Amino acid sequence: MMKRWGCMLSLALVTAAVSGCGAAEFAPTPTPSPTPTPALATVWPARGWAAVSLTYDDGVPTDFSVVGPALRRHRLNGTFFAGGDSLTSLDHAPHWRDLINDGNEIGSHTMHHPCERAQSWVPPGFASEDYTLERMQQELQESIGLIRGLDYQGATLSFAYPCGIRWVGEQHVSYVPLVDALFVAGRTCEWGVADPAAVSLAETPSFGVQDVSGGDLIAHVHEAEASGGWTVLQFHGVGGDYITVSAEAHEALLAYLDSHRTSVWTAPFGTVAARLRTVRAGR
Numbered sequence: 001m002m003k004r005w006g007c008m009l010s011l012a013l014v015t016a017a018v019s020g021c022g023a024a025e026f027a028p029t030p031t032p033s034p035t036p037t038p039a040l041a042t043v044w045p046a047r048g049w050a051a052v053s054l055t056y057d058d059g060v061p062t063d064f065s066v067v068g069p070a071l072r073r074h075r076l077n078g079t080f081f082a083g084g085d086s087l088t089s090l091d092h093a094p095h096w097r098d099l100i101n102d103g104n105e106i107g108s109h110t111m112h113h114p115c116e117r118a119q120s121w122v123p124p125g126f127a128s129e130d131y132t133l134e135r136m137q138q139e140l141q142e143s144i145g146l147i148r149g150l151d152y153q154g155a156t157l158s159f160a161y162p163c164g165i166r167w168v169g170e171q172h173v174s175y176v177p178l179v180d181a182l183f184v185a186g187r188t189c190e191w192g193v194a195d196p197a198a199v200s201l202a203e204t205p206s207f208g209v210q211d212v213s214g215g216d217l218i219a220h221v222h223e224a225e226a227s228g229g230w231t232v233l234q235f236h237g238v239g240g241d242y243i244t245v246s247a248e249a250h251e252a253l254l255a256y257l258d259s260h261r262t263s264v265w266t267a268p269f270g271t272v273a274a275r276l277r278t279v280r281a282g283r
């Protein structure tokens with residue numbers, strides 16, 4: 001059943017979903033780069049003046065076949081946002097453990113990937129409109145339990161909003177406070193570089209990418225370098241699956257990050273968010 005939903009989700013996303021992290025939000029609508037705040041100029045470790053987080057959604061097969069080996073080759077780490085179907089898959093468990101052992105983060109992407117009812121592929125009873133805060137909290141805690149069950153004891157547990165939707169119920173009640181309470185940060189589909197001084201960590205923006213070149217990906221890194229900000233890249237399939245970026249483009253990005261590691265801090269999403277929380281707390 002879950003596998004079928006996954007396929008339906010894939011199909012819907014390939015055919016340009018109309019809401020959430022759909023085609024509209026992948027459109028490269030430029031937003032002004034934030035101006036770095038001098039007081040936070042030293043927020044990034046060592047000599048770095050920018051941060052980049054690589055995030056990968058939905059627990060798709062290319063996470064294991066393409067992304068994991070590529071990250072390992074370049075000694076880089078990312079964050080994998082897995083849904084309940086992947087977290088409960090016995091086939092996926094050893095792959096998740098390998099990624100964790102490499103230093104990657106596993107984050108929550110809910111149990112059932114709720115999206116707007118208007119999406120034809122959303123099963124009855126599992127639309128965002130069908131949820132209450134109580135049900136969402138219960139399912140988020142269930143996904144946290146599954147992640148911890150993978151021997152993932154990392155202090156940083158982060159979250160990515162399915163379809164970018166931050167509400168539940170017919171009245172569109174925000175569940176951002178829930179995410180803020182349960183996770184170090186939440187990743188949205190808002191397009192832009194995060195300003196370390198101002199970003200609301202439970203609603204951190206990202207760049208959802210699809211069919212882009214290595215140069216396009218590196219340009220998002222340059223945006224962070226120019227502003228002292230934090231670029232969060234949001235991938236789905238790499239070299240396959242759906243909402244695909246080619247393995248070559250992904251490789252070009254990793255090669256750039258690998259060769260600029262003294263100036264650009266590439267770290268998992270939750271790790272960067274945890275550092276910002278620490279800096280903000282004055283510790």
Ligand SMILES: [Zn+2]
Nearest residue numbers: 057058162163
């Ligand atoms: Zn997703």
